Amino acid sequence: MTTTNTLPHATLLESLKVFAQVLGPTWAKGVIIRRPAMVGIAESLGLDKHAVRYMQKLRDKYGNDPLLLRLPKSINYALVFMPEHVHRVLQETHQPFATDSREKHAALAHFQPHGVLISQDPERSKRRHFNEAVLDTALPVHRLADHFMGVIHEEASQLLNSLGYKQQLDWERFAISWFRIVRRVVFGNAARDDEQLTQLVNKLRGHANWAFMHPKNDKLQQQLHSRINHYIQLAAQSGSAPEPSLAALIASTPQDADTAPADQVAHWLFAFDPAGMTVFRALALLASHPQQAAQAQTELKANTGSSRQYLPYLRACILEALRLWPTTPVILRQSKTATQWDSGMMPTNTGLIIYTPLLHRDDENLSYANTFAPEVWLDQQHTTTAQQWPLLPFSDGPAVCPARNLVLLLTSNMLAQLLESGALELRSSRLSPKLPLPGTLSPYRLRFKVKG
Ligand code: HEM
Numbered sequence: 001m002t003t004t005n006t007l008p009h010a011t012l013l014e015s016l017k018v019f020a021q022v023l024g025p026t027w028a029k030g031v032i033i034r035r036p037a038m039v040g041i042a043e044s045l046g047l048d049k050h051a052v053r054y055m056q057k058l059r060d061k062y063g064n065d066p067l068l069l070r071l072p073k074s075i076n077y078a079l080v081f082m083p084e085h086v087h088r089v090l091q092e093t094h095q096p097f098a099t100d101s102r103e104k105h106a107a108l109a110h111f112q113p114h115g116v117l118i119s120q121d122p123e124r125s126k127r128r129h130f131n132e133a134v135l136d137t138a139l140p141v142h143r144l145a146d147h148f149m150g151v152i153h154e155e156a157s158q159l160l161n162s163l164g165y166k167q168q169l170d171w172e173r174f175a176i177s178w179f180r181i182v183r184r185v186v187f188g189n190a191a192r193d194d195e196q197l198t199q200l201v202n203k204l205r206g207h208a209n210w211a212f213m214h215p216k217n218d219k220l221q222q223q224l225h226s227r228i229n230h231y232i233q234l235a236a237q238s239g240s241a242p243e244p245s246l247a248a249l250i251a252s253t254p255q256d257a258d259t260a261p262a263d264q265v266a267h268w269l270f271a272f273d274p275a276g277m278t279v280f281r282a283l284a285l286l287a288s289h290p291q292q293a294a295q296a297q298t299e300l301k302a303n304t305g306s307s308r309q310y311l312p313y314l315r316a317c318i319l320e321a322l323r324l325w326p327t328t329p330v331i332l333r334q335s336k337t338a339t340q341w342d343s344g345m346m347p348t349n350t351g352l353i354i355y356t357p358l359l360h361r362d363d364e365n366l367s368y369a370n371t372f373a374p375e376v377w378l379d380q381q382h383t384t385t386a387q388q389w390p391l392l393p394f395s396d397g398p399a400v401c402p403a404r405n406l407v408l409l410l411t412s413n414m415l416a417q418l419l420e421s422g423a424l425e426l427r428s429s430r431l432s433p434k435l436p437l438p439g440t441l442s443p444y445r446l447r448f449k450v451k452g
Contacts (some may be wrong), residue, residue: 005344007078008062015069018058018079022051022355032107032270033205034277036444048329048357048439055079055358065343066352076350085341086354086390089333094121097333097397101351104332106211108267111204111221114260116265117399120145123258128402131264133253134246141309142409147244149308149413151184156417169448171280178276178414185410186268187231188245200224201269203239225262228269232261238380266298271403274327277443279411282321283418284446285372287426289433292317292374293419300416314412316374322393324361324372325441330355331395360389370436380404424448 010018025047029038042048058067059081066078066085080086089097098120105118113117116127136142159177163169179198183191191197204224207214233246242248246268250261299313316330331354339346363369366389368376380388385396394401401407418424428447431437 002038007065007068007341007346008345009059009068009070010062010079011163012070014058015071016209017054018069021047021054023330023353025051029060030209033202033273034444035209036442039440039442040445042096043438043440043442043445046439048063049361050439051355052357052361052439055081055355056362056364059358060364063339068346068350076347078346078350078352080352080354081358083359083390084153086359086392087350087386087396089354090331090390090392090395090399093112093333093397093399094124094336096337096339097352098336099333100124101332103351107208110208110214110216111224111270112150112263112266113221114263117267122258124373126256126258127183127260127264128398130253130255130259130261131316131402134249134264135268135403135406137405140405142406144244144246144249145309147305148185148410152181152410152413152417155181155184156414160418160421160423163450165450167450169450171444171446174280175276176278178418179272181410181414182269182276185246186265186272187247188235190234191231194227197224197227198269200227201266205270224266227232228262228265231283232265245280268403271334275332275407277327278318278321278325279414279418280443280446281441282317282415283424283448284426284429284431284441285321285324285338286317286415286419287424287448288429288431289372291433292372295374296415296419300420308413308416309409311412311416312378313374314415315408316377318408318411319391319393320372320374324437325377326356326360326393328393328395329357342422354392356392357439359392365389372433372437375393423451425451 066080069077100118155177236251333352335350338348361369394404427449
């Protein structure tokens with residue numbers, strides 16, 4: 001049925017509340033790099049829980065279709081609530097729903113102006129293809145898995161050995177090791193101690209947090225890209241048996257002038273940060289949930305050596321930490337044409353907002369909304385996307401995160417190493433199987449004590 005009606009509009013007050021209670025706190029915590037103090041405030045004040053409650057209220061009031069916000073004339077935003085509409089928007093990426101939204105472009109252009117996420121065809125397809133080829137998107141286990149697991153083993157052992165009796169494992173210590181792993185995975189051993197590189201990425205991510213409101217620093221961006229290119233060339237020159245790394249794979253991956261490898265790698269370096277946070281949160285969940293921890297230990301005992309490449313239960317724990325505390329809480333699309341929905345038309349050039357905490361923590365629809373339930377992910381493997389309730393830590397459809405499997409490989413193995421030490425006790429948070437899990441969990445506040 002075709003209709004010329006438009007979709008429902010929120011009132012001005014409701015639209016303002018969406019910005020104040022939902023999008024504002026998300027932005028304040030830092031979209032491209034987290035601001036630890038703001039994440040702590042969000043945790044203390046329960047801001048993410050309030051945001052979910054407000055979104056449920058709007059959904060209950062306006063029913064089924066996307067809800068247009070009331071904003072100045074030329075700017076259109078719509079909230080997408082219903083599972084089937086979320087599936088539609090993600091599956092109909094890139095036509096009519098483009099990933100290259102104005103906000104994302106303004107933010108990511110600070111350090112990866114030619115990154116795939118903010119590209120349009122014909123360049124976009126080439127860049128996506130390049131990402132998929134190096135990251136082994138289609139494979140559950142990356143071809144360099146054994147080497148990467150060795151890297152993780154070395155760095156995690158060094159981290160654990162550095163913790164004396166009564167010392168604590170906190171985010172600062174963990175992050176040093178995690179980013180060593182990241183630099184070795186991406187570039188090889190030569191970059192292991194190049195902390196300046198990570199600092200450079202983080203500085204530009206800090207600018208990106210402000211999107212349009214921060215001037216671009218071309219000099220810094222050039223510095224980052226030439227450092228990345230230096231490591232890519234180093235890997236390419238290392239002869240017939242190069243040290244395994246993503247950079248070494250780049251050398252043998254088809255590319256042309258549009259591929260812009262340094263921009264793609266800049267995205268990878270940025271995106272490994274949330275992966276580290278997720279390991280730390282999953283560790284906190286397992287340290288506070290004995291039943292699930294026992295299941296994880298059973299899996300570890302049954303799998304040693306190469307069979308650690310695929311650890312279904314630990315991967316499910318990682319996915320569950322991402323469900324509970326998604327690191328990409330807002331998935332944005334921009335409509336390129338007017339689109340038809342049940343109750344009317346959505347104007348062209350509308351920004352569509354999928355707020356994933358509403359779907360992941362919807363206690364009106366999910367019995368497990370606020371509990372630690374890794375089994376949900378094991379069950380999901382048996383249903384098709386269209387049947388599934390949308391749990392979207394890595395998004396879905398043609399723009400699904402091309403590193404999903406690589407991230408699950410690296411994070412589950414890092415988690416395995418930390419769990420295997422058997423010595424870490426959570427000291428800092430009140431996570432418990434008897435309490436609903438908090439809407440925010442700051443990784444910066446987590447502390448694990450080494451048991452005596
Ligand atoms: C916990 C870790 C990560 C999570 C939760 C995550 C999540 C996501 C999500 C939700 C998107 C899609 C955004 C959208 O639909 O608009 C995405 C895109 C992307 N991710 Fe990840 N990601 C993670 C880590 C990584 C890593 C480590 C890499 C690279 C090594 C990576 C590479 C990419 C790329 C290249 C895209 C753009 C895809 C496209 O536009 O086609 N991600 N990621």
